[in-house]
Amino acid sequence: QVQLVESGGGVVQPGGSLRLSCAASGFTFSSYGMHWVRQAPGKGLEWVAFIRYDGSNKYYADSVKGRFTISRDNSKNTLYLQMNSLRAEDTAVYYCAKGPTAATTPFDYWGQGTLVTVSS
Amino acid sequence: QSVLTQPPSVSEAPRQRVTISCSGSSSNIGNNAVNWYQQLPGKAPKLLIYYDDLLPSGVSDRFSGSKSGTSASLAISGLQSEDEADYYCAAWDDRLNGVVFGGGTKLTVL
Numbered sequence: 136q137v138q139l140v141e142s143g144g145g146v147v148q149p150g151g152s153l154r155l156s157c158a159a160s161g162f163t164f165s166s167y168g169m170h171w172v173r174q175a176p177g178k179g180l181e182w183v184a185f186i187r188y189d190g191s192n193k194y195y196a197d198s199v200k201g202r203f204t205i206s207r208d209n210s211k212n213t214l215y216l217q218m219n220s221l222r223a224e225d226t227a228v229y230y231c232a233k234g235p236t237a238a239t240t241p242f243d244y245w246g247q248g249t250l251v252t253v254s255s
Numbered sequence: 256q257s258v259l260t261q262p263p264s265v266s267e268a269p270r271q272r273v274t275i276s277c278s279g280s281s282s283n284i285g286n287n288a289v290n291w292y293q294q295l296p297g298k299a300p301k302l303l304i305y306y307d308d309l310l311p312s313g314v315s316d317r318f319s320g321s322k323s324g325t326s327a328s329l330a331i332s333g334l335q336s337e338d339e340a341d342y343y344c345a346a347w348d349d350r351l352n353g354v355v356f357g358g359g360t361k362l363t364v365l
Contacts, residue, residue: 170354172300179257180292180300180343182354194352230299239347240354241290241305248299 137161137244139231144249151221151253157214157231157246165189165209168234170242171216173227173251183229184216185239194239199225221253258283259344261357268365272332275360277344279325283355287347289327291320294341294359303342304329336364 143155157169171183184205185194193205204217214231228250232242260278267273277289291304302311304320307327319330331338344357 172354179341179359180294180345180356182345182356185354196353197351238288240288240345241302242292242300242345243302243305243311245299245301 137233139233139244139246141229141231141246141249144229144251146252146254147221148255149222149253152217152219153221153251155216155218155229155231155249155251157216159212159214159231159233162233164207164212166236168236168239169205169207169214170232170234171205171214172230172232172242172245173225174230174248175224175227178227181227185234186214188236218251221251223253225251226253227251257358258348258351258355259346259357261342261344261360263358264361264363266363266365267334269334269336271334272330273334273362274331275329275342275344275362277327277329277357279327279346279355281325282350283325283346283348284322284327285325286349289320289322289344289346291318291327291329292343292345294343296340300343331362334364338362339364 138160186205202220228248230248233244288306292300293303294300307322308320348355
């Protein structure tokens, strides 16, 4: 069965950096686009970034463009999100989500999420 | 302010039917598929409806989706207490080059 397991969350000071990982199993990781979606405490869902199955195209929300970088290692079945210049408003649960093969949506499987807290 | 507009909350009695609306524009709903997600309290979201009106395997047929122009709707019939959750619509936006979500609708089963 499809499993997505995020890790790497924690507490970081404003201006700091953090790298999230998402370990995928139960499907051919290298054939599917992948996303990061976040949810601030008590708020709704916000899409963060998308990477195509082969890493050839990447898209970002305006709120993170220039600060966050999505990447993947298909040999390790792992998705990453490098987060730099973190701000208080980046505090959220970060989910990785599996996309379809050729298109960008829907997100048909989600991980359980990892909490990132940006605070001094 | 979300790009897609949903009512913040809806409520209805058990065994009744409720609809949740999702309004967008030509750059998102008007030109791309709408997907709906259910988020139970304390849980990760789950795909509920994809490509406007298709049900993933394992999702009850009490859920249905529709789309017309730049608006979409999620309908839930035969309401049960276990349907209490937050529901989100989402679509790709051609102008923003990204996925946009609605603000979410909290369903209360009275």
